[in-house]
Amino acid sequence: METILRNEFYQRGEDTQRVAGMLIRVAPSFLRFGSVQLAAVRQGPGGVAQVTKQALRYISEMESADDSSAVALFAKAVGQSIDTGSRERCFFGRRRQPSCAAEFESLAPKAAMACLLRRVTARTAALFAAWQSVGFAHGVLNTDNMSLVHRGINT
Secondary structure, three states, rough: OEEEOOOOOOOOOOOEEEEEEOOOOOOOOOOOOHHHEEEEHHHHHHHHHHHHHHHHHHHHHOOOOOOHHHHHHHHHHOOOOOHHHHHHOOOOOOOOOOOHHHHHHOOHHHHHHHHHHHHHHHHHHHHHHHHOOOHHHHHOOOOOOOOOOHHHHHO
């Protein structure tokens, strides 16, 4: 087991050896909130439309399938099973009714951007609620550190 030297509360002379740990997040792509900003600056509206459609494609794929690993992980953490409604809302199980993301190919650019905003807002809020329900708090929520296309609590 590896240890690291930490001064947890930045107090002089209080350095201690602590067990090292890592948190790894995975996602189907590296599309971040900042990807939309970058496309807007570098490529204008056409670039934003491309990033939007790509993100919606990934979201559509995730929303059409169950992610049982995320549900199992959370159920184990809280010690109870997860009902179907919560699974769909919070853990991104297969949606009974497809969201606007399922129509990503036929959406006009403005409609696609509105859809992306709605889906990312709902999915990110559910992800943070799941994190907080097991006591995890993210310390750096900035645009280059937030995924547009995360998967439940295992991101």
